[in-house]
Amino acid sequence: MKFDKNKSIKDMIKVAEMQVFADNKMSVTDIMTAFRVLQGVEVVGQTDHSIRSKMGRTMIPISIKFFPESASLAEAVGIIARRMKQVPGVKIIKLTSVQERPYQNEDGTSVVF
Numbered sequence: 001m002k003f004d005k006n007k008s009i010k011d012m013i014k015v016a017e018m019q020v021f022a023d024n025k026m027s028v029t030d031i032m033t034a035f036r037v038l039q040g041v042e043v044v045g046q047t048d049h050s051i052r053s054k055m056g057r058t059m060i061p062i063s064i065k066f067f068p069e070s071a072s073l074a075e076a077v078g079i080i081a082r083r084m085k086q087v088p089g090v091k092i093i094k095l096t097s098v099q100e101r102p103y104q105n106e107d108g109t110s111v112v113f
Helices: 028-036 071-085
Strands: 013-021 039-047 057-066 090-098
Touching: 013 028, 013 071, 028 039, 028 057, 039 071, 057 071
Parallel strands: none
Antiparallel strands: 013 057, 013 090, 039 057
């Protein structure tokens, strides 16, 4: 996304909420730190406590503010989610909302990376 002189930076930053599923062996702090240094990411924060399952996974509910790199919001969210999935220990990224609106596939299923 190109810089628009008529919009403030605050208007161009987008917010997505998601659930991150990662290995229990990984530290939540380390995962969050890795997300914070990804290109395009402005702010990352947990929205609730992480949940560790007996199956060896941790679910981390997060909110992420990012600066879209493309004109399409769907494409921009996909770019950020794929970058997040490359962080060691991260297995699944499940989008729950974008810009405070539920975010789902056309058939009503969750968007998962």
